[in-house]
Amino acid sequence: MKTAQSLGLALDQGQRRAVARLITWAERNDPRAYQVLSERYANTGRAFVLGVSGPPGSGKSTLTDAFIRRLRAQGQRVGVIAVDPTSPFTGGAVLGDRVRMNEHATDREVFIRSMGTRGHLGGLSKATSAAILALDLYGCDTIIVETVGVGQSEVDVMRVCDCTLMVMVPGLGDEIQAIKAGVMEVGDVFVVNKSDLAGARRTARELRAMLDLNHGEWRPPVEQIIATQAEGLDAAWTAIETFISFNAEGNRAYQRRFESVKHELLGLMQSAILEKASQSQAHVLKIDELCAQITRRELDPYSALNQVLAILFSATR
Amino acid sequence: MSEVKQANPIRVLVAKPGLDGHDRGAKIVARALRDAGMEVIYTGLRQTAEQIANAAIQEDVDVIACSILSGAHNTLLPKIYKLLCEEDAQEDILFIAGGVIPDEDIPGLKEQGVAEIFTPGTPTTSIIEYIQDAVKREGKL
Numbered sequence: 517m518k519t520a521q522s523l524g525l526a527l528d529q530g531q532r533r534a535v536a537r538l539i540t541w542a543e544r545n546d547p548r549a550y551q552v553l554s555e556r557y558a559n560t561g562r563a564f565v566l567g568v569s570g571p572p573g574s575g576k577s578t579l580t581d582a583f584i585r586r587l588r589a590q591g592q593r594v595g596v597i598a599v600d601p602t603s604p605f606t607g608g609a610v611l612g613d614r615v616r617m618n619e620h621a622t623d624r625e626v627f628i629r630s631m632g633t634r635g636h637l638g639g640l641s642k643a644t645s646a647a648i649l650a651l652d653l654y655g656c657d658t659i660i661v662e663t664v665g666v667g668q669s670e671v672d673v674m675r676v677c678d679c680t681l682m683v684m685v686p687g688l689g690d691e692i693q694a695i696k697a698g699v700m701e702v703g704d705v706f707v708v709n710k711s712d713l714a715g716a717r718r719t720a721r722e723l724r725a726m727l728d729l730n731h732g733e734w735r736p737p738v739e740q741i742i743a744t745q746a747e748g749l750d751a752a753w754t755a756i757e758t759f760i761s762f763n764a765e766g767n768r769a770y771q772r773r774f775e776s777v778k779h780e781l782l783g784l785m786q787s788a789i790l791e792k793a794s795q796s797q798a799h800v801l802k803i804d805e806l807c808a809q810i811t812r813r814e815l816d817p818y819s820a821l822n823q824v825l826a827i828l829f830s831a832t833r
Numbered sequence: 834m835s836e837v838k839q840a841n842p843i844r845v846l847v848a849k850p851g852l853d854g855h856d857r858g859a860k861i862v863a864r865a866l867r868d869a870g871m872e873v874i875y876t877g878l879r880q881t882a883e884q885i886a887n888a889a890i891q892e893d894v895d896v897i898a899c900s901i902l903s904g905a906h907n908t909l910l911p912k913i914y915k916l917l918c919e920e921d922a923q924e925d926i927l928f929i930a931g932g933v934i935p936d937e938d939i940p941g942l943k944e945q946g947v948a949e950i951f952t953p954g955t956p957t958t959s960i961i962e963y964i965q966d967a968v969k970r971e972g973k974l
Binding site (some may be wrong): 532533536537539540544602603604607609610611614615618622627628629630632634658749754786 | 841870871872887
């Protein structure tokens with residue numbers, strides 16, 4: 517599996533090492549990954565992608581584990597992408613989500629991959645979209661994407677999945693947290709996990725009250741669950757299915773995927789331009805020179821940007 | 834600039850095979866490797882050889898680092914290596930171990946696929962350097 521051709525062949529044969537290596541290549545921004553995916557993109561988009569997000573320690577991995585069990589009982593092949601934060605200082609990371617999913621570690625129909633954010637903000641890593649495509653090509657019926665523990669602005673997950681599940685817990689300082697933008701706006705379905713703890717009903721009630729103020733045709737349902745005991749999971753899964761059928765009406769599903777694709781393409785353009793700027797030594801020197809001028813207040817960043825764009829795009833032609 | 838960009842971090846599975854419940858050593862090593870800029874996948878206590886080999890393959894790690902204190906190293910470590918061989922993954926993955934392993938067992942384990950063994954008292958810097966050198970030497974990244 518050294519070339520795109522040989523890996524592609526192994527992937528088409530359903531070899532799991534090919535999937536694993538394809539994700540590695542995508543994480544390293546290796547052109548071979550994009551070659552493999554380009555040739556097969558028409559065959560993707562079959563899997564149902566469920567995003568699982570929520571604050572740190574809310575039980576995302578435990579709930580993911582419970583969902584894997586449920587989907588396996590239905591005979592589905594399940595993919596999991598679990599994202600954890602990378603240290604911005606050392607570039608290292610400890611990815612520990614598998615600890616909660618060990619039961620499935622030897623199940624050949626479950627493919628779990630841990631990813632570090634590697635400097636990407638937004639709750640996912642840059643290669644998450646490519647990893648979803650890889651698992652889709654591997655034949656996963658459902659792919660669960662578990663984000664890092666989110667605060668308010670990590671909302672990338674809604675751009676890669678068909679349904680976003682927000683996992684909340686009692687005692688987050690509810691009144692204030694519930695008002696904050698971001699998290700409240702990206703959830704299609706909410707669960708209050710650890711509902712055996714005090715204050716769970718109040719949290720659920722406050723969430724419902726806040727969600728009632730949302731504009732839009734879909735009012736996200738709020739279910740109380742205890743993931744460790746598999747309590748309330750039927751209701752939670754029914755809520756997800758209700759959202760899927762709501763989304764299937766008209767061209768909502770198409771529109772959602774269109775927005776995702778657009779977000780992805782714009783993101784790729786952004787990184788391609790940045791890469792172009794850093795590729796040639798002349799460009800790097802020019803950017804440093806402009807920064808020096810800006811620092812000395814001889815130039816402003818806005819005019820500098822115009823100069824940079826002029827250089828980058830004249831070089832293209 | 835305090836932020837360091839490391840394009841392709843080394844991926845390491847830190848695993849605890851078998852039935853001992855002592856993971857402080859594994860956690861310290863995991864933390865040290867993380868601070869050295871590696872991506873560490875930690876899978877928790879009491880893992881079977883099958884669980885470790887499967888996780889290593891799905892995660893496409895460069896290194897498996899097993900911490901074992903139970904005395905079952907002569908059984909479990911060769912078994913993990915055998916499972917990697919069945920998937921043709923042994924050449925892509927550096928397999929190392931640490932923990933309470935008697936000196937007389939080390940040559941036998943090395944014959945059965947374990948590249949290096951770190952016994953108690955090894956500074957974490959030695960493990961980091963070993964991994965970095967070996968991964969570079971094999972041209973894995």
